[in-house]
Amino acid sequence: MSKKIAILGGGESGIGTAILAKKNGYEIFLSDKGKIKNKYKEVLEHIEIDWEEEKHSEARIFDADVVMKSPGIPDSAPLIKQLREREIPLISEIEFASWFTETPVIGITGSNGKTTVTSLVQHVLKEANIDSGMGGNIGNSFAKMVAEEDHDWFVLEISSFQLDGIEKFRPHIAILTNITPDHLDRYEYKLENYIASKFRIAENQTEDDYFIYDADDSNITEWLKKNPVRSQKLPFSLERKIENGAYIENENMVVNINNTQFTMPTSELALQGKHNAKNAMAAATVSQLLRIRKQTIRESMSNFQGVEHRLEKVLKINNVQYINDSKATNVNATFYALESMDSETVWIVGGVDKGNVYDDLLPLVNEKVKAIVCLGVDNEKIKASFGNIVENMVETTSMVDAVEAAYKLAEKGDNVLLSPACASFDLFENYEDRGRQFKEAVRNL
Incomplete structure (x- = not known):
């Protein structure tokens, strides 16, 4: 008997989930309270998915074995509350996608800088001829990539809303760029709820995984004191020397991992400014973990074009x-x-x-x-x-x-x-x- 999945939301993550669920033999019903864009309707028609728009047929949704909620739908929505009361499993698209792939993930979250870091990591991997696919909160959804692409690595930008619906999702390398008040309207206006959401990126990690984070961010460091993570910590800092991780010294970016050192003058970084030095340190730490040639890292960091709509x-x-x-x-x-x-x-x-x-x-x-x-x-x-x-x-x-x-x-x-x-x-x-x-x-x- 095939499992039934109800998909709430007919945007990028909803369509990606539908494609992947179809490939894995699920019985699918997709429902969107708003209007679905024509380009997405064409995909649904093409893969013969049962869908509706501008309404939610509750009886059909409650009949599902699992429900995928698009990141734009708040937990406070009446339908979501009803699903929880009925104890119907409610997950995000990145959680669903993670069930169908063994490919290691580099997951990047944070209030700011995550798109730049994601794009920079992907750029370095590409320059190093490492086969990787980039998506998540930018570009294609993780689910669509798992369904249609084959890579050695996935590089994912992940929002707090996507992390709110995970159970087993575990990136091999997790990056937390920073935490500043954002989206508090979705977190009962409590900063600690938002911080907890961001830290979910590391909650399933083991001692074999890595957690890269900003050691100058008090929201992050205070949280870590009370809520330790199991993975190997690799901090980066503009303010102090780091033994295992990255820092700036004499206008050089230094990355130290297990006694292997990479250095590069900050003046040669394609992206200038303090926040971009941090973005570069995060990406360079990943590059060092993957043992990419130092020359390749240097060239990638100096010829990166930056992200559209960001300065x-x-x-x-x-x-x-x-x-x-x-x-x-x-x-x-x-x-x-x-x-x-x-x-x-x-x-x-x-x-x-x-x-x-x-x-x-x-x-x-x-x-x-x-x-x-x-x-x-x-x-x-x-x-x-x-x-x-x-x-x-x-x-x-x-x-x-x-x-x-x-x-x-x-x-x-x-x-x-x-x-x-x-x-x-x-x-x-x-x-x-x-x-x-x-x-x-x-x-x-």
């Missing part, structure tokens, strides 16, 4: 640099962006606030920001936070208007920085859509 230089117009940092969906990411600005900046900010506290940004805004362009449906909190320290503040509700306003405010030698510190769903489909609209508006100036 991406778009154009210079009238000697004003336009920078797309649409991926900055929280305060901490914007902190890094502002910190790296080396001239007067017109800052485009705003969107859906996830419980943001802007206090940390005040000194940087005071020092670097000459004008603020608000881009959101509701900008009251931004105006209240920065109104006293920035004289020029403009409100806009479209990207074209925001870019035109910034163009008028910027002078020779300035930067125009889109770094919203907020989610994008009030005016855009997602942060990629927001970033692409920014680039288009800049090119049309």
Whole structure:
């Protein structure tokens, strides 16, 4: 008798789960409370999956042996509560995918930097001719890759929402880039709930696995004191020398693992800035674990192109640099962006606030920001936070208007920085859509 799986959500992870479940003989029902995109409907029709949209047929969902919940659905949703009451197993797509592969995983999570680290690790592996597939929270879903691709390694970016639904998922190498308040609206506004969620990446690891983390992050180090992990710890730090792990000394990145040392001048790293030195240390630690040639690591770290929508230089117009940092969906990411600005900046900010506290940004805004362009449906909190320290503040509700306003405010030698510190769903489909609209508006100036 085939097992029944109900899939909630018809996006990337839902479709990936359907493809993998079909391949493994499951009886499948996919249900989405919203509308399913046409490109996904075509896949469902092609592989002959039973699906519905704009409703949940509860009787059919409750009939399943296991339910895969897409990461976008909060635990507080009534249907999820009912599933828990009925004790129907509820898992995430990465958990489901892990049941059908023995391939080792490099899993990367954290509030910021995870896309950059994931892309950088994949770049180094590719340059070293190691066969690896990259996906998870970016690109293809893990389930789709397990169903359709064969690799020696999987490199996965993993969000806290994906980790919330794991039971046995175990990456051989886990990276935790940092933890700063984010998505607190999904964690009862309790930071400790969010931290616990991030640490699930290491909960199934054994003594044979590795845990790479930021030793300068007090949220991480305090948690580790009370909640030790079983895996081998490899910290990285900008502040102190690390015996087994990575650190910066005399403007060199040093990675020490079991008495094998790799060094590289930080000036040669393709990505500059303190936060990127940390991203490079995390990726270099993985490279050392996999015994990649030092020359290959050096070349990869110096020729990496960076990630779209993350401090991406778009154009210079009238000697004003336009920078797309649409991926900055929280305060901490914007902190890094502002910190790296080396001239007067017109800052485009705003969107859906996830419980943001802007206090940390005040000194940087005071020092670097000459004008603020608000881009959101509701900008009251931004105006209240920065109104006293920035004289020029403009409100806009479209990207074209925001870019035109910034163009008028910027002078020779300035930067125009889109770094919203907020989610994008009030005016855009997602942060990629927001970033692409920014680039288009800049090119049309």
